[in-house]
Amino acid sequence: MKTTATTMQQQVINYLNENINNVDFEAYLSGEEFTTFEEVRDLLEDNNAFNVEIIYYSKAMNYLMENDASLKDSFRIAREYGYELKDLNSETLASLLASENARNEFYQLENEIINILN
Numbered sequence: 001m002k003t004t005a006t007t008m009q010q011q012v013i014n015y016l017n018e019n020i021n022n023v024d025f026e027a028y029l030s031g032e033e034f035t036t037f038e039e040v041r042d043l044l045e046d047n048n049a050f051n052v053e054i055i056y057y058s059k060a061m062n063y064l065m066e067n068d069a070s071l072k073d074s075f076r077i078a079r080e081y082g083y084e085l086k087d088l089n090s091e092t093l094a095s096l097l098a099s100e101n102a103r104n105e106f107y108q109l110e111n112e113i114i115n116i117l118n
Contacts, residue, residue, distance in 0.1 A: 008035075008116060008117055009029065009032075009033075009034060011116050012029070012034075012040060012113055012116050012117065013025050013026055013029050013030060015109070015112065015113065015116060016029075016106070016113075019105065019109055020102055020105045020106060020109075021102075022052040022054075022098050022102050023044075023049055023050065023052065023102050025044075025049070028043060028044055028049040035117060036114075036117060037110055037113050037114050037117065040113060041106075044106070050099050050102045050103040050106070051095075051099050052098035052099045052102055053095050054091055054094040054095045054098055055091055056091070057090055057091065059094070060089075060090040060091040060094035060095075061090050061094075063094040063097070063098060064090060064093060064094050064097065067097055067098075067101065068093075068097055071093065073097060073100075074093040074094070074096060074097045075088075075093070077096045077097060077100050078092070078093060078096055081096065
C-alpha cells in the first residue's frame with residue numbers, strides 16, 4: 001500500500017513540476033505524506049513554496065515585460081503587502097508577481113490534483 005501512495009505522490013509532484021514554473025515541487029513534497037489536495041496545499045504554504053525570488057535586473061525586467069508590462073498587477077500586489085513606492089524595484093515587483101502567479105496556477109490545478117490522489 002505504501003508503494004501506491006508513493007506513486008500517487010510522485011505523480012502529483014511530476015504534474016505540478018510540468019505545469020508550474022519557478023517552484024521546485026520535488027524539494028517541498030518529496031518524502032512528505034499527503035493524500036488530499038488540502039495536505040499538499042498546506043505543505044506548500046507552510047514551507048513558503050510559492051515565495052518565488054527573481055534576482056538580477058534583466059531577469060526581473062523580462063519577467064515583468066512578459067507577464068505585466070503595465071505593472072498594474074505588480075503594483076496592486078505590492079500595495080496589498082504594504083510596500084511603499086520607495087521600497088520597490090524590478091526584482092521585488094517580479095518576485096511578488098511570480099509568487100502570486102505560481103500560487104494561482106496551483107489553485108487552478110486543484111481538480112487534476114484531486115483526481116490523481118483518488
